[in-house]
Amino acid sequence: MSLFFSMVGGMRKDFSMSKKFLDSIISDFETSKYNRDLCPEGLKVAKRCKDVLNEIDNISTNPNTPSPSPNVPRDDFMNYVENSKELQRLGDCLWKLSAFTNYVFTNSVNTYEEREKFEKLIEELEIKTTEFQNIIIDWKLKRSRWSSAIKKKIKALGKFSSTLKQKSLDAMVKDSLNLKIPIECIKVSYNFNGLQTFDTSSAAEVNPIFRGSRNHIKLCWYEGTRRIAEKKVGNFSVNDEKYKEMIGEIKFMKDLSSCNNILTIFGYCQRPSGFSIISRWEDYNLQTYLAENKDLDWIEKLSIARGIANALNYCHKKDILHYDIRTLV
Numbered sequence: 001m002s003l004f005f006s007m008v009g010g011m012r013k014d015f016s017m018s019k020k021f022l023d024s025i026i027s028d029f030e031t032s033k034y035n036r037d038l039c040p041e042g043l044k045v046a047k048r049c050k051d052v053l054n055e056i057d058n059i060s061t062n063p064n065t066p067s068p069s070p071n072v073p074r075d076d077f078m079n080y081v082e083n084s085k086e087l088q089r090l091g092d093c094l095w096k097l098s099a100f101t102n103y104v105f106t107n108s109v110n111t112y113e114e115r116e117k118f119e120k121l122i123e124e125l126e127i128k129t130t131e132f133q134n135i136i137i138d139w140k141l142k143r144s145r146w147s148s149a150i151k152k153k154i155k156a157l158g159k160f161s162s163t164l165k166q167k168s169l170d171a172m173v174k175d176s177l178n179l180k181i182p183i184e185c186i187k188v189s190y191n192f193n194g195l196q197t198f199d200t201s202s203a204a205e206v207n208p209i210f211r212g213s214r215n216h217i218k219l220c221w222y223e224g225t226r227r228i229a230e231k232k233v234g235n236f237s238v239n240d241e242k243y244k245e246m247i248g249e250i251k252f253m254k255d256l257s258s259c260n261n262i263l264t265i266f267g268y269c270q271r272p273s274g275f276s277i278i279s280r281w282e283d284y285n286l287q288t289y290l291a292e293n294k295d296l297d298w299i300e301k302l303s304i305a306r307g308i309a310n311a312l313n314y315c316h317k318k319d320i321l322h323y324d325i326r327t328l329v
Contacts, residue, residue, distance in 0.1 A: 018053065022050055025101055042101070042118070052129055180267060185222055189227070231279065256314070256320075263280060
């Protein structure tokens, strides 16, 4: 049983608890005196979620909303929403994020591990919000006898998220026409007196954190909240065939980003020294991890094998033959 509904016991699956958790999250982001750099991105995603919940609430409770056909009860729409798995998953996500923000902001936690956890929870909330929003489109398709006014409202809600102006990395990379990530949003991570930092005024005393066989993958932070990898691919012009190949590869990999076992590619950036591909940062790639951990037990080995098989199966279902398993995680 999921965490959210095990906590609320036998309560009906309405979204009142989700709204309460969300209000708590928004309040934490707006009032916290600590970790202020974490708040803008989280607040932006949380408010988007609130807009979606409010719009659904308006559709179901507005007295001016025309009634469905005689065969469809007035509250059938809300019953459909309340009993959906998408609402349950959104509620789980909101509960976890509410507990996290309360802990982090109360205890002034500011480690990169907590930042990474925050990043994943915000990303999860954005995904669950979109999934929850999509059930409205499904409802529209299943209730063709609704009046044209109802269909118009549902169609508008289905397009609601695409009209929101979002500056987050996730919103940016979803637009295949805008793969370039502003360089000012990317801060290099450094080892400074034994500690990791991403903001320093003494560049001569710091050492960037590199990885890869040629030290060509650099650890960076996106707007101070998300660890990303900057992989240098070369210095060429936008008219070069290599540029077209890079853009094609990024678009191709973005289409596979819904699989958790395939490395997520976000886009690219351009520095004076050349182009780099921006992806999710992983502490190890598969080859390095296996080389440094030769005494894995069978549970760990099976877990790795299952992850690889899941990624390959995902590719094969899309009629893709994956030739380089180093991008499987």
